[in-house]
Amino acid sequence: MSTRWDRLRAWARRLLLYEIVMSMATTLRHLLFYKPFTVQYPHEKPLLPESFRGMLALLRYDDGTEKCVGCDLCEAACPSRVITVTSAEVPGEPTKRYAKAYTMDMTRCLFCGLCVTACPVDALGMTREYEWSVYDKRDLVLNKQQLLAIGDRAFPAREKRLEFQHLNVAVFNVAFQNHPPKRFEDHPVAQNRSE
Ligand code: SF4
Ligand code: SF4
Numbered sequence: 001m002s003t004r005w006d007r008l009r010a011w012a013r014r015l016l017l018y019e020i021v022m023s024m025a026t027t028l029r030h031l032l033f034y035k036p037f038t039v040q041y042p043h044e045k046p047l048l049p050e051s052f053r054g055m056l057a058l059l060r061y062d063d064g065t066e067k068c069v070g071c072d073l074c075e076a077a078c079p080s081r082v083i084t085v086t087s088a089e090v091p092g093e094p095t096k097r098y099a100k101a102y103t104m105d106m107t108r109c110l111f112c113g114l115c116v117t118a119c120p121v122d123a124l125g126m127t128r129e130y131e132w133s134v135y136d137k138r139d140l141v142l143n144k145q146q147l148l149a150i151g152d153r154a155f156p157a158r159e160k161r162l163e164f165q166h167l168n169v170a171v172f173n174v175a176f177q178n179h180p181p182k183r184f185e186d187h188p189v190a191q192n193r194s195e
Contacts, residue, residue, distance in 0.1 A: 042131075048128055048130075052128055052130075053111045053112075053113055053126045054111075054126060054127045054128045054129045054130045055106070055126075055127050055129040055130070055132055055150055055154075056104060056106070056109065056115070056116075056124060056125070056126055056127070056147065056150075057124070057125050057126075057127050057147055057148075057150035057151035057154050057155065058102065058123060058124060058144065058147040058148045058150075058151050059122065059123055059124070059125050059148075059151045059155055059158070059159075060148065060151065060152070060158055061158055061159060061160065061161045062158040062159065062160055062161070063161060065161070066098065066099070066123070066148065067121050067122065067123035067159075068085075068098065068099040068102065068119075068121070068123040068124075069096075069097055069098060069099075069120075069121055069123070070085055070086075070087030070088065070097045070098050070099040070100070070102075071085075071087070071097070071120065072085050072087060073118045073119060073120060074115035074116075074118050074119050074124060075115075076118070077114045077115050077117070077118035078114060078115050079110065079112065079114065080108040080109060080110055081105075081108065082104050082105050082106065082108045082109045082115075083102075083103070083104055083115060084101075084102075084103045084104075084105075085099050085101070085102055086099065086100045086101035086102070087099060087100065088100035099144060101143070101144060102143070102144035102147065103141060103142065103143055103144070104141070104142045104147060105140070105141045106132070106140040106141070106142060107137050107140045107141070111126070113126060121162070122159070125151060125154070125155055127150060127151075127154035127155070128154070129150065129154060
């Protein structure tokens with residue numbers, strides 16, 4: 001219930017045009033003291049936050065081989081059906097698979113990062129690239145080679161193969177040609193340890 005004092009105060013505010021005066025004061029303050037923060041893009045680049053999620057990329061190991069094992073988990077995790085993976089056996093290696101074809105329709109991507117999280121071998125990465133305007137949206141349907149090229153330029157520092165990261169994988173390695181030795185004692189990591 002409003003008191004007599006409240007009613008008097010409301011009446012005084014109306015009489016003195018309080019709201020209009022305060023609004024004009026705000027306008028005047030902006031007029032006199034406002035500092036523009038317009039970024040003159042593209043001549044100036046905006047400062048991106050640490051957690052910025054840009055264009056997706058496929059990654060390689062330090063010897064140039066593709067990390068992707070064609071497991072399809074990224075395709076299953078994607079809520080927008082951006083990713084299409086065609087998986088195949090590595091020729092002559094029936095226990096190994098790779099992505100024979102890998103396509104991303106970036107016109108649908110939400111940049112949620114679920115595919116990156118789902119990948120068991122860290123074969124996907126989110127770069128800090130954002131300048132991807134095109135005249136034809138079909139140019140945003142990227143194939144495996146394009147995605148690998150993005151990964152090559154965005155992540156020049158590459159990981160070692162899993163065999164070199166985890167010794168147990170090296171011991172039981174039955175993988176591609178030119179892989180590290182299968183016997184643990186012949187493995188460079190084991191030799192470094194014994195020195
Ligand atoms: S970032 Fe999200 S929407 Fe984009 S491809 Fe990955 S899972 Fe799909
Ligand atoms: S990118 Fe990762 S999750 Fe997707 S198919 Fe390749 S290995 Fe599997």
